[in-house]
Structure formats: structure tokens, C-alpha cells
Amino acid sequence: MKRVAVLSVHTSPLEQPGTGDAGGMNVYIVQTAVRMARRGVEVEIFTRATSSDLPPVAELAPGVTVRHVVAGPFEGLGKEELPGQLCAFTAGVLRAEARQDPGHYDVVHSHYWLSGQVGWLARERWGVPLVHTAHTLAKVKNANLASHDTPEPRMRVIGEEQVVAEADLLVANTDVEAGELIKLYDADSAKVAVVPPGVDLDRFTPGDREAARAALGLRPDAVVLAFVGRIQPLKAPDVLLKAAADLLARAPGVRDRLVVLVVGGPSGSGMKTPEDLKLLAGELGISDVVRFLPPQGGAALARVYRAADVVAVPSHNESFGLVALEAQACGTPVVAAAVGGLPVAVRDGVSGLLVAGHEPAAWGRALAQVVLHPAFREELASNAVGHARRFSWDRTTDSLLAGYAQARDVFREEVFA
Numbered sequence: 004m005k006r007v008a009v010l011s012v013h014t015s016p017l018e019q020p021g022t023g024d025a026g027g028m029n030v031y032i033v034q035t036a037v038r039m040a041r042r043g044v045e046v047e048i049f050t051r052a053t054s055s056d057l058p059p060v061a062e063l064a065p066g067v068t069v070r071h072v073v074a075g076p077f078e079g080l081g082k083e084e085l086p087g088q089l090c091a092f093t094a095g096v097l098r099a100e101a102r103q104d105p106g107h108y109d110v111v112h113s114h115y116w117l118s119g120q121v122g123w124l125a126r127e128r129w130g131v132p133l134v135h136t137a138h139t140l141a142k143v144k145n146a147n148l149a150s151h152d153t154p155e156p157r158m159r160v161i162g163e164e165q166v167v168a169e170a171d172l173l174v175a176n177t178d179v180e181a182g183e184l185i186k187l188y189d190a191d192s193a194k195v196a197v198v199p200p201g202v203d204l205d206r207f208t209p210g211d212r213e214a215a216r217a218a219l220g221l222r223p224d225a226v227v228l229a230f231v232g233r234i235q236p237l238k239a240p241d242v243l244l245k246a247a248a249d250l251l252a253r254a255p256g257v258r259d260r261l262v263v264l265v266v267g268g269p270s271g272s273g274m275k276t277p278e279d280l281k282l283l284a285g286e287l288g289i290s291d292v293v294r295f296l297p298p299q300g301g302a303a304l305a306r307v308y309r310a311a312d313v314v315a316v317p318s319h320n321e322s323f324g325l326v327a328l329e330a331q332a333c334g335t336p337v338v339a340a341a342v343g344g345l346p347v348a349v350r351d352g353v354s355g356l357l358v359a360g361h362e363p364a365a366w367g368r369a370l371a372q373v374v375l376h377p378a379f380r381e382e383l384a385s386n387a388v389g390h391a392r393r394f395s396w397d398r399t400t401d402s403l404l405a406g407y408a409q410a411r412d413v414f415r416e417e418v419f420a
């Protein structure tokens with residue numbers, strides 16, 4: 004395996020995750036690409052150019068390049084408008100390959116269905132296997148919609164079904180996602196591989212909680228509940244706010260110490276901005292305890308996790324939930340919704356708690372169980388680190404490379420049969 008073409012049409016690996024369309028998928032692509040390059044496999048990531056200032060080719064890390072493909076206007080194009088630009092994007096990808104020696108790429112790995120559509124054609128033209136990671140599935144999302152969210156269109160469902168039928172290997176985060184691909188999308192089970200994602204164990208380490216709190220201007224004895232992620236209905240930051248109000252009704256004594264940290268930027272439709280959440284906090288009478296921070300990168304994000312007593316992941320659906328692993332790697336227990344991949348990311352009663360449904364009372368109770376019982380919290384916190392260490396991007400990368408090799412062998416057998 005010499006070189007992989009990675010397709011990331013709708014979001015660039017160079018973007019700061021935590022706002023807009025940039026999230027776990029960006030982190031996944033960067034972390035695995037860097038590690039593939041370290042193993043001697045070059046990675047070229049194709050993404051749509053969103054500014055005229057971007058160079059056609061940029062180096063992300065040694066052995067990892069980002070190719071900016073011009074497809075439609077640079078700015079102001081929403082994700083829902085991208086299906087109309089897939090032809091232009093595909094043309095750009097095929098042109099870039101045509102300028103290389105024959106056999107430049109050994110495999111094409113597409114992320115999200117929009118990229119899958121491009122990969123489908125690249126596979127045909129280049130004679131290489133298509134490996135696809137869905138990241139989220141429209142049928143699953145539509146079955147778990149928040150009340151104020153917009154359903155995914157039929158066009159996406161059809162597009163996903165096509166990619167599932169055409170891909171040589173489908174990479175799923177968990178057994179649950181593999182089952183969804185097989186049951187809901189009629190995927191061939193022989194073509195589905197479960198590859199758990201990882202966590203950056205150098206960046207997300209346990210650290211000094213008081214120092215982290217001081218850096219954020221929080222008092223040492225604060226009771227800190229944190230939400231980290233894109234502010235969108237699917238992620239349900241509103242559930243955390245309602246749960247915080249419930250917690251205060253249960254334990255009014257913590258009012259002067261309670262802080263709800265909401266970290267991330269606007270994304271998608273519905274209750275999507277800090278403004279919407281500020282209004283909600285006002286309605287709930289907790290404006291004084293809620294603090295908003297823009298998306299955090301580098302060491303600042305690890306500080307947020309360390310400062311928190313608990314990180315809440317109340318999502319309506321989550322194919323995995325990297326935030327849950329990162330928080331645990333920093334020694335912070337997680338209270339998560341029992342949906343999608345979160346029951347794998349969090350060990351219920353061991354490294355955190357899983358909550359069925361999104362009723363504020365159930366969430367308030369679970370949060371109270373952790374933050375009002377220091378011995379229980381400490382037990383969860385120490386288990387959380389060990390649990391997170393079971394996941395690593397190195398392992399993810401090795402499994403992906405093994406998957407690529409397997410897909411190539413099967414592809415060759417099929418082509419030369």
C-alpha cells in the first residue's frame with residue numbers, strides 16, 4: 004500500500020472542529036492520516052475549496068497533503084446544496100489523478116455519503132477499491148430526531164443506499180452501526196468491518212483540576228457540568244440546560260457553585276446557536292450559571308475536560324461520540340444518552356452513566372448522582388481513564404490499513420475473476 008486518496012467533500016481537515024460542519028469526522032481523518040503517513044503510506048485528502056486564498060495543495064503533516072478542489076462558489080454554500088456540486092468536485096478529483104503516473108492511488112476512502120458518491124466514480128475510473136465510512140446515516144438520524152430538528156431528505160437516503168451497494172468495504176464505528184448498515188441499508192455483511200475510533204492519548208491526559216479551573220476563571224469548589232460539541236438539535240445541549248435546572252431544584256444549595264459550560268459553535272438547523280440556548284437558559288431561570296465558550300483547540304480543550312466534574316453527551320443519536328472518550332481520557336466521568344455508539348464509548352456505572360431517553364428529570368437525577376457524591380465521582384473518574392485507554396488512533400489506523408489491503412485483494416479477485 005503506497006498511497007490513499009481520502010475524500011472529505013463537505014468539510015476540510017484543516018478546519019477547527021466544534022462548529023459548522025467540522026466535528027469528529029475531521030478529527031478522525033486527520034488522526035488516521037498522520038498515522039498512516041508514519042507507517043509509510045502517503046495520504047492525499049480531497050476537500051472542497053471554501054476560500055480563494057487556499058492553495059491547490061497544502062501539506063497537513065509529512066506525508067499528508069490536502070488538495071483543494073474548486074466546485075461551486077467558495078463561500079456561502081450550505082451542505083444541503085453540495086449534491087449539486089458533486090459533478091464539479093468529481094471532475095476535479097479525476098483531473099488531479101490524471102496528472103499523476105498510472106496507479107497513483109491504491110485505494111479510495113470516502114467519508115460521509117457526499118464523498119461516497121465521488122468515490123463511487125473514482126473507483127470505476129481508477130480500478131481501485133472504494134472504502135467508505137458513513138459517520139452518520141440518514142435513516143438512523145431520522146428515526147431519532149429532536150423535536151425541533153429537520154429530517155434528512157430522501158435524496159440523501161437514496162445516495163447512501165447507492166454508496167453502500169457500490170463500496171468494497173464499509174467501515175463502521177461499532178457493532179450497532181454495522182447492524183444498521185446491514186438491516187436498514189441491506190449491506191452485505193461480508194463487506195462491513197467494525198473499526199473503533201480512537202482518542203489522542205498524548206493530548207487528553209488527566210491533569211490538575213484546580214489549575215484547569217483557575218485558567219477558566221472558575222472557583223476551585225465549583226460544580227462544573229460541561230457540554231462540548233457543535234451546537235445543533237441532534238447534540239441536544241438544551242437537555243443539559245434543562246437537566247441543570249432540574250439539578251438545582253433537587254439541590255438548591257449548589258446554586259452559587261454551579262457552572263454549566265457550553266463549548267462549541269453553531270451548526271445546522273433548529274436550536275443551533277448559543278443565542279437560542281441563552282434564551283432557554285433565561286426561560287429556565289439559570290442564565291447566571293450558564294457560560295458559553297467558542298470552539299476550543301489544542302491544550303485549551305483538554306483544560307475544559309479537566310475542569311469539569313462531569314461531561315454530558317445528551318445527543319439524540321451519535322455514531323460514536325469522540326467527546327465522550329476525550330473527556331474520560333482526561334479523567335472526567337461522562338453522563339451520556341444510551342444511543343448509537345455511546346454505550347461503547349461509556350461503560351455504564353463504571354466510567355460514567357448512561358441515561359435512557361432525554362427527560363430532564365432523568366438527566367438531572369443522573370448528574371446529581373455523580374456531582375453530589377464525590378466518592379462515586381472519584382471511582383468513575385479513575386475508571387474513565389482506563390476505559391479511554393482501550394481506544395487509540397494507532398489501533399484504528401492499523402485496522403484501516405488491514406481493511407484497505409483486504410478490500411484490494413477482494414477487488415482484484417472480483418475484477419480478474
Ligand code: UDP
Binds near residue numbers: 026266323
Ligand atoms: N471539538 C473541538 N473543539 C470544540 C468542540 C469539539 O476540537 O470546541 C472536537 C472534539 O474534540 C471531538 C470532535 O470535535 O474530537 C467532535 O466529535 P464527536 O464524535 O463528539 O461529534 P461529531 O462532531 O462527530 O458529531
